[in-house]
Amino acid sequence: MTIGVALIVGDTLRRRWHTDSPGTRGQEFPLLAAREQAARSTAADSTLASQLTLPEKPSIAVLPFQNMSGDPEQDYFADGIVEEITTALSRFPSLFVIARNSSFTYKGKSVDIKQVGRELGVRYVLEGGIRKAANQVRVTAQLIDAATGVHIWADRFEGELADIFRLQDDMSQRAVGAITPMVEHAEIERMKRKPTHRFDAYDFYLKGLASLNLQGSKDAADEALQMFYRAIDLDSGFASAYGNAAFCFVRRLVNAWMEDPKKEIVEAERLATRAVQYGSDDPVALTSGGFTLARLLGELEIGEQHLHRALELSPSYALAWTHRAWIRVFQGRPDEALPDLNRAMRLNPRDPLMPGYFSVMGMAHFVAGRYEEAASWCEKAIQVQPKFLPPLRTAAASYALAGNLQAAQTMMSSLMQLDPRRRISTLRELYPLQRNRDWELLTEGLRRAGLPD
Known part of the structure; x- marks a missing residue:
């Protein structure tokens, strides 16, 4: 799919928004300096109490799964699957789900599950590992009661890469069923709605998420945008890819990385409009697309409507609470924004x-x-x-x-x-x-x- 739009966004995109043929994966992007990361964690810890009160709802955190493939290049896949499981669980109104950024502060560390429960303020922790080889994938997972350290269940899920969505569904349903056995059938069916049916598009999407999560790097933002475009090339109805591609332009604006703001904002509007059009039941697409329309186009009421819908679908989606807070600030409703922001911080206490x-x-x-x-x-x-x-x-x-x-x-x-x-x-x-x-x-x-x- 092409749109005939050629904008200049540096060498990484090779003057391609959506016109040139896809290139190969670019250079590795450095992580933020260790000192800065440590300072951020300290700031987060000092802002919220070290031991949080358990929510009234059953609460869960999904820790980073271990990449068992023996190839560090597959980290993006393991991390992406965990992010998707977190998003799926956050769709259940009966659950309180900790955001991905807080859970990932434990990546690569040997953790005490009881301590994790205290620091994140949750009752349950889901952890595991992923092995991806050729066209096969194996996922092991265990659900643990963080208060006692007792394993509630442990299981192994295997299949072809094309079955990855089914594996995610199985794992999420097992976790939900163990925590809240009376979950309504409608909630389970809503969780099963997947962003794309093409694994190749999904793989590029996960690579885009990995780069997008490297905040503070222009190169990473450019890489993320290119990966989302490649996902859209393969599935022209991929709402979440449209939404996150649109949000890359918000990142470019606020960091003064735009080179042709007028043209880039036009492209962001196109992507955001497709996101909310194709993703009316997708909280990720509604959040990223809706916020882009509000932030870059000034469509505050429309953006807030999309964020409201996203929170109806996914009450534990911290990013949606944060973006709605921004919109309410822009609308001149700061005292309504603060509760949204406090909710986001509770869902993401160690971001x-x-x-x-x-x-x-x-x-x-x-x-x-x-x-x-x-x-x-x-x-x-x-x-x-x-x-x-x-x-x-x-x-x-x-x-x-x-x-x-x-x-x-x-x-x-x-x-x-x-x-x-x-x-x-x-x-x-x-x-x-x-x-x-x-x-x-x-x-x-x-x-x-x-x-x-």
């Missing part, structure tokens, strides 16, 4: 990307007129991730409006080093603020801090 939550918190308090509190939250984000542009902007404006021009100018100095082309005149593309008052205060604060017109 290495906790600065993102701090950034939303900061912007919510800014829109509410609480400038000192806004600056404090942004400082937490910047302390962990000094090159994170959104909290730098919010902090600069907050300090300026609070009367602390020295701190505001310090933030602006860092901001201009990272985003030297930014001007007051180009802020609209970053902030789809619905209320004129919020826009005027933001621009005034940044102008006082030293952002040129």
Whole structure:
């Protein structure tokens, strides 16, 4: 499938959005520095209590499965399968499911299941291993009561790669059945709806997720986009691939990586529209597609409707709660955004990307007129991730409006080093603020801090 769109997004995409033939998998992308990762984990731990209260619902975390293939290049597959199982479980309203990012803080570590239960605030833990060889896949899994350490069940699932969706279904149903045996049939059927019936498309999709999860890297974002496009090439109705491809453009915008914003936003709109059109019952597609429409196109009400639907389908989907919080901030409803954000943080208590939550918190308090509190939250984000542009902007404006021009100018100095082309005149593309008052205060604060017109 082609669309005749040629945009320039650096060498990684070879000037291809969706026109050139697929290339080979590119260079390996470095992970974030160990020091930064450790600081992020520390920030997350200091924000939430070290021992969380168990939710009223049965609660579960899916830990990273061990890659037993003997090939590190297959890590993406094992990680992707775990992410898909997590997403499937999060569709059950009767469960409280910890988000992928928090669970993956334990990857590669020897863990004490009881400690995991305390740190994530869950009763059950699902762990296992995956072996992929030729066209065969074997998955072993065990469900453990984190309070006692007792194994509730353990099983092995085998089949051809083409059967991977059935294997995921079997494993998820066994876990749900052991925890909540009275789960309604309709919920189980909804979980079985798979994003694509083509394994080759699904494989590229999992590679895209692996790159997309490498936050902070432009190369990784470009790689993710190329993988999602290749998945779409193979399945033109792959809603989740459209949604995540659209979200890559949001990542490009907020990190000042766009080279032709007008053309790229047009392409993002195309992808997001397809995502919500094809994925009306897909929380991943609705979340990524809906948020892209809100963030890049300013369609806040439409975006919120898609996020609301995503949360109806998947009440434990932390990213949907976070994105809806952002939309409510942009709508001038900060005090409604904060409960959404608190829910997301509880679902994702050890997220290495906790600065993102701090950034939303900061912007919510800014829109509410609480400038000192806004600056404090942004400082937490910047302390962990000094090159994170959104909290730098919010902090600069907050300090300026609070009367602390020295701190505001310090933030602006860092901001201009990272985003030297930014001007007051180009802020609209970053902030789809619905209320004129919020826009005027933001621009005034940044102008006082030293952002040129």
